Amino acid sequence: MTSKVNTITTKPTVSAHQESEVEGMALLKAVGNTPLLPLRRVTKNISPDVKVYAKAEWFNPGGSVKDRPAFNIIRSALYECRLLPGMRLLDSTSGNMGIAYATFGAALDINVTLAMPENASPERVSILRALGAEVVFTDPLEGSDGAILVARQMAKEQPDLYFYANQYDNPANWQAHYNSTGPEIVEQTQGAVTHFVAGLGTSGTLTGVSRYLREYNPEVEIVAAQPDAAFHGLEGLKHMPTAIQPAIYDPKIPDRIAEVTTEAAHEMVRKLARQEGYFVGISSGAAAVAALQLAAELESGVVVTAFPDAGYKYLSDDALWETR
Amino acid sequence: MPILRIPTPLRPYAEGQTEVNVQGQTVGEALGDLTAQFPELKKHLFSDAGELRAFVNLFLGEEDVRHLEGVDTPLSEDDKLRIIPSIAGG
The missing domain is CATH 3.40.50.1100 (Rossmann fold)
Incomplete structure (x- = not known):
């Protein structure tokens, strides 16, 4: 009750413009706290002691991890x-x-x-x-x-x-994941996460989440997924050796790099839609390919990846969905 | 002679060139001539079975050749065919 009274008494000192901006913050507060979804049918050849999860980033208000x-x-x-x-x-x-x-x-x-x-x-x-x-x-x-x-x-x-804003070089990019995505993964796995897999775009997700997870548990293994070649069809992902390197990317962070072909990622996008009900975009398919390759090598563990966006923005790509 | 425009990620396999003059009456023939001139390009554009990889975007003017006649789309002498890369990260 006290805080409510305070709010009322301070209101007249805020200009109409500032008030509108504060109200605009309500939308921004909806960012993050995305569901952690299990991969089930696409993991059927994997040890029963290995679990694979993906952060469903399309639940953000703007529709993506970004x-x-x-x-x-x-x-x-x-x-x-x-x-x-x-x-x-x-x-x-x-x-x-x-x-x-x-x-x-x-x-x-x-x-x-x-x-x-x-x-x-x-x-x-x-x-x-x-x-x-x-x-x-x-x-x-x-x-x-x-x-x-x-x-x-x-x-x-x-x-x-x-x-x-310079997303490729701005530390506020990776710090967003250090402050939100990383802690959410620890909380949602009850601290059991053993491996984190992320596609490389600006590298913000990989960098921020990895820094947080390694502080929580230095044993967590980090895998970066990137296209297998400079010329590829993995929209949203970068082939680091041949692209302008983001200043926020620290090549020492990943324990290994998983190279993903466009064809494998596209096939995974269709599988995720049709076998799991996860209607996701191409970079999610690439992340899933890398996560499942890793999971297949493990006897036990909790593998977490991030699915950056949903499939809606790729509907015009007939080759992806094989719907023609 | 038609011209094929090469995107940045493929230029290292085409001696750094941005445009290549090619021979051919169709898109498929032009690509065949391109990969004959620069054999390293072949695996980037074609599958092991010799088919154009599904994600390779080819534009004749503003038209995606998928919406024309695909690799059978006819080319005239002064056509410019562009290989458009996917958009990378961010």
């Missing part, structure tokens, strides 16, 4: 006064991070500009437009690295207009 770093990047930029009123948030994206920025930008009255390769799926472009984000299309032949270079140049040319 809500976590987007929220933390925006929060830290506001707190440190690097994102000031009237400035636009700028970053390059393959889609999901842009959707997360656009979602929270709308909630907090922050305008968002995104550099994105022109061949982003039509679903992504439509979602970003629906959320009111400005999209600068970049040369599809130059891929995500081309979008990074365009965003860097725009930030350099107009530093007063843009807050360059």
Whole structure:
């Protein structure tokens, strides 16, 4: 009761704009605490003493794991006064991070500009437009690295207009997972997690979760999943040896790298949908391939991975679903 | 002669070139000529069975050749065919 009285008495000191921003925070508070779902039928050849789970990151309000770093990047930029009123948030994206920025930008009255390769799926472009984000299309032949270079140049040319969020190099990215995803995994497995597997995009999930888990239990093994070649169809994942390396990526973190072929990941996406009811995207398929390969080698253990998003944004990809 | 535009991840297997002149009346023939010129590209574009890998996106102008006639799509002398990579992380 006391706190309620306090809230009422302090309210008149908050301006209408600030109040709207505080209310916008309600959406951001829905980020995280995603379900930890078991993989069951796709694990039938695995030792009964090995359990495999995935964090269902599509339960986040913006529909992907990227809500976590987007929220933390925006929060830290506001707190440190690097994102000031009237400035636009700028970053390059393959889609999901842009959707997360656009979602929270709308909630907090922050305008968002995104550099994105022109061949982003039509679903992504439509979602970003629906959320009111400005999209600068970049040369599809130059891929995500081309979008990074365009965003860097725009930030350099107009530093007063843009807050360059720079998800690849911003420590608030991995810290989001250190502060939320890691603790959630420990809690949801009652501390029993033995292995963590994550696909490499910016490497934020792998870096943040691994740092937390290793502090909790230094014996936890970390596996990074990445495409088997520079040219691949694993949207959202990076082939680190041939791409611009994110500054937040520490190659010493993974105990090993699992190389996943596009075909194996696509097949797994179909299996997860049709055998488990998990309608997920391509990077989830790749994470599952790596997690199940690892699980097959174990006699006992609790393997946890993260499924970054749902399948909706890939529906236009007929080759993926083999529905033609 | 049609031109094939090469995306960044494939350029190391094509001597760093961004564009390659190719011979062929169809998309399939043009790709065949490309991989004859640069044999290292073959495993990236084709399966062991010799079929174009399902995720390889080929665009003639703004059209995905999957929505035209696939590898049988005819090419004219001044066509530009683009191999579009998937979008990596973030």
